[in-house]
Amino acid sequence: MSEIWKATIVNSFNRFLEKVLTFLPNLLAMITIFIIGFLVAWIIKIILVRFLKAIQFDKVSEQWGLTRLLIGGGITNSPTHLLGRFFYWVIVLITLILGINALEVAATQSLIAQFFNFLPHLFTALGILVVGYLIGVFLGQATLIAAVNSQMESAKIISGCVRWFIIILSLTMALYHLGIAEKVIVAAFSIIFGGIVLALAIAFGWGGRDLAKEFLEGLSKKRKGVGEGPDKISHI
Amino acid sequence: MNFDKSLQAQLGEIKEVGLLVGIPSYNNVRTIAHVVRAVMTGIAKYFSGLKAVIVNSDGGSTDGTQDEVRKVQIEDFKAVLISHPVNPIHKIITPYHGIPGKGSAFRTIFEIAKGLNAKACAVVDSDLRSITPEWIELLLRPIYEGGFDYVAPLYARHKFDGTITNSIVYPLTRALYGKRVRQPIGGDFGFSGELAKFYLTQDVWETDVARFGIDIWMTTLAIAEGFKVCQSYLGEKIHDAKDPGSDLGPMFTQVVSSVYGLMENYQSIWKEVRESQPISTFGFQYEVGLEPISINLERMIRNFRLGVKELMEIWRKVVQQETAHWLESIARVSDEAFSFPQDLWVRVIYDFAIAYHRGFLHREHLLKSMIPLYLGRVASFVKENMESSAGEVEKRIESLCQTFEHMKPYLIERWTEEMIHR
Numbered sequence: 001m002s003e004i005w006k007a008t009i010v011n012s013f014n015r016f017l018e019k020v021l022t023f024l025p026n027l028l029a030m031i032t033i034f035i036i037g038f039l040v041a042w043i044i045k046i047i048l049v050r051f052l053k054a055i056q057f058d059k060v061s062e063q064w065g066l067t068r069l070l071i072g073g074g075i076t077n078s079p080t081h082l083l084g085r086f087f088y089w090v091i092v093l094i095t096l097i098l099g100i101n102a103l104e105v106a107a108t109q110s111l112i113a114q115f116f117n118f119l120p121h122l123f124t125a126l127g128i129l130v131v132g133y134l135i136g137v138f139l140g141q142a143t144l145i146a147a148v149n150s151q152m153e154s155a156k157i158i159s160g161c162v163r164w165f166i167i168i169l170s171l172t173m174a175l176y177h178l179g180i181a182e183k184v185i186v187a188a189f190s191i192i193f194g195g196i197v198l199a200l201a202i203a204f205g206w207g208g209r210d211l212a213k214e215f216l217e218g219l220s221k222k223r224k225g226v227g228e229g230p231d232k233i234s235h236i
Numbered sequence: 237m238n239f240d241k242s243l244q245a246q247l248g249e250i251k252e253v254g255l256l257v258g259i260p261s262y263n264n265v266r267t268i269a270h271v272v273r274a275v276m277t278g279i280a281k282y283f284s285g286l287k288a289v290i291v292n293s294d295g296g297s298t299d300g301t302q303d304e305v306r307k308v309q310i311e312d313f314k315a316v317l318i319s320h321p322v323n324p325i326h327k328i329i330t331p332y333h334g335i336p337g338k339g340s341a342f343r344t345i346f347e348i349a350k351g352l353n354a355k356a357c358a359v360v361d362s363d364l365r366s367i368t369p370e371w372i373e374l375l376l377r378p379i380y381e382g383g384f385d386y387v388a389p390l391y392a393r394h395k396f397d398g399t400i401t402n403s404i405v406y407p408l409t410r411a412l413y414g415k416r417v418r419q420p421i422g423g424d425f426g427f428s429g430e431l432a433k434f435y436l437t438q439d440v441w442e443t444d445v446a447r448f449g450i451d452i453w454m455t456t457l458a459i460a461e462g463f464k465v466c467q468s469y470l471g472e473k474i475h476d477a478k479d480p481g482s483d484l485g486p487m488f489t490q491v492v493s494s495v496y497g498l499m500e501n502y503q504s505i506w507k508e509v510r511e512s513q514p515i516s517t518f519g520f521q522y523e524v525g526l527e528p529i530s531i532n533l534e535r536m537i538r539n540f541r542l543g544v545k546e547l548m549e550i551w552r553k554v555v556q557q558e559t560a561h562w563l564e565s566i567a568r569v570s571d572e573a574f575s576f577p578q579d580l581w582v583r584v585i586y587d588f589a590i591a592y593h594r595g596f597l598h599r600e601h602l603l604k605s606m607i608p609l610y611l612g613r614v615a616s617f618v619k620e621n622m623e624s625s626a627g628e629v630e631k632r633i634e635s636l637c638q639t640f641e642h643m644k645p646y647l648i649e650r651w652t653e654e655m656i657h658r
Contacts (some may be wrong), residue, residue: 062595071598138598141550145604148546149485151539155546234397234475235484236421236448236491 015178023103027082030099037095041088044160049084057083072098125174161196239351243330248353249327253284255279255376256429260332260341261362262295263304265304268362272308275360276325278372283380286422290350291324293341299391301362302329330391331645337438337447342454350433356380356385358426365422366474374468374519384464384516385463387426388417388455391473392510392523395621395629399614400491402633404585408495412503413459413639414509416465421451421491422580431463446623449494450489456495460502469519489603489612496592507648523626541567543608550605554591559583561633563609567658576616579637579643584609586647 036106052058061067061079070079077085097115100108142164171190176182248397257275261268272290277287277483293303306329320534328348334340349357356379360367378384401421409420435454440446445453499506543551544567552560562580569575586608597616621629 006653067595071595076596077652126412141601145548145601148540148542149607151535151542152540155542235400236397236487 029102033099033102034095036093041091044091045084046211048087049080052080052083069138075134084149119164121178125177128170128174128177132173134165134235135167136170138168140165148219239330239347241288243328244560246326246328247348250287250289250328250352252287252567253289253326253352253354254305255283255288255380256291256345256352256357257288257372258291258293258313258342258345258349258357258359259305259362260293260295260338260345260359260534261297261301261305262336262607263299264444265296265297265299265301267365268301269304269308271309271360271362271364271367272305272327274364274367274369275372276308276310278369278564279325281369284378286380287323287326289328289348289352290355291345292310292327292329293332293344294329295336295341296331299517300314304509305329309561324528334441335440335446336361337450339446339448341452342450343436343441343446346432347599349429349438350596354429354432356426356428357432358424360424361475363475364424366472368471371424376426378466378468378516378518379426379428381504382466383464384426384466384519385428385431386455386458386465386480387518388465389419389422389473390467390469390521390530391422392469392471392521392626393417393473394461394529395624396618396628399617400488400610401609401615403581403617403636405495406633407637407640408585409452409456409459410512412499412506412509413456414512415465415466416512416514416583416637417455417459419467419564420455422473423451424473425451425454426468427458428463434461434463443497443624444490444493445469448490449497452491456498456502460498460505464520465606468514469517471519471522472482473525483602485607488607489600492603492606493592493599496589499589500593502650507651511638515565515606531618533615533618534571536611536618539570540576540608540612543605543612547605549603550597551609553596554602555584555587557565559587566612574616574619576613578639581613581636582639584613586643586650589647590650593629 056077057068058079066079068076070082075082084236099114101112141157143162144155144159147158168189171183174186246429259268259271259275260290264271272292275290279290290305292302294302303497330344330348332341334343345357345359356376358375358379360371360375375387375389378387398419401419405421407417410416429441438457440453443449455465457463463542496598516598521588544563548560548564550562555563563584566574566580568575586600591602596602597605617632621632624632628637
């Protein structure tokens, strides 16, 4: 009895050892890939940034209007550093995938295959999100300044609405592109957007009757040329 | 620039002129006949022996402006106390091409001046009601006989008129380039044919220079490039009536963006300038009456306060911390006690210039966000000078100019700081 018990344990231990011995080189390979990958990512980032600085990429971006677009979106880092950082993280991502793949685990390999098929969609969705965010921030700021110059007391609310409308729209588009609950997303967006408009209409119509009256009277007076006339000074 | 065939034929016929007077126009049928008549009389009276041409560069008027220019003739020269000119005064009426705006109209005038090899040129606005023949002499003679290359106008204006000029463009241009050109964006100028040719070599015709920025661009280039600059006193300037507040936004951004843009081009020059010098001034100076004008101070201050409340987040990216605190503190006081000190104003102008240069913000947003600050400063200036005479107001503008000059090291220091960090 004890022989059988002993044999079972030894066999089990041997099988485990065998598996560990088969797995260990893969693990070492993964760690090696990680170390080399991170190192390569770091070196490439430094070389790329130096190269971009040498060719005055920031100046070219300024001429192309890329810098303004980024600044308009609230991103103050230079395009050179942004590009350097982007390539660093792309290489790190590839490294992580290669490393996990090196483990040769069936489940992760199928997951990685799926991930690679999904990657183009992910990049497109990310692109939509980034562009949507930049446009949202830019137009939000433009609206805020224009509203202040038109002396609208609710300038911040209007600009916030513009900004978030564009960001939510781009988020919806990105999720739709990824195929995540397409119908739910479209329905949710329609409900939320419709709800906001309805809420604003009710709030303005009910709660702000006096305000609406004042606003319309002001407009009418302005058209007729009474009330606060323009200043008679010539600015230039 | 390619001229159309009829214009080419006209230029071929005229060949060469001594004088050229350009009149840019767009729907100015009410006033242009008076302007053309004043120009023709001025040429006949003061330059009767010279061959001259009047160029109307039109932006596609639909009210018959061009026909009006064609029709104008001086039937009876004796009635204006002059003899019939020896040479006929030619007229060229042509549409301009490019971005709609005064700058594009001027470009066509420069091209024609070059084509006709004009020695002395002048440009006058087409909506002027106060132009007299003497303006033509005052703008052209310093060029034709005095050896100058550029004549800026000097007007007698209402003490509260020209607020962009008085609070930004004049003091800043004077502090930067060291020449006291009192009306750098006056609108009516004299310039030599050589300077016109130089302007044409510049690649600026797709920028704000093609619009409202042309005046400051012409003045700055003339000063910074070392051309001989003077100014002529023209008297009162009265425009055709229009709503002065209607186009403040584009006017403000185009003028200020041109000034700031030029600061980049000429940084090596203005950094070396330590103090300003007066320039030669021609003409007989006199003061004009001060009619009370309607200014809504309360609205200007309200706009400034709204800016402080809503735009401070943006301004903090531009101005220094203590400047932001200062702005907040002046926004808290009552309308009666409201004051926008000139030190603070100069700091704001310099900080925005640096932000424009560094690209902290989208440039159009940066300039448009400046408008509430500008209105705050104008309101304060009007309050301070409500009871002052024109002379006293001029003294205050002089004091502002001196503050700009005294604080110039602050601008240079921050500008240089930025260059090191780049």
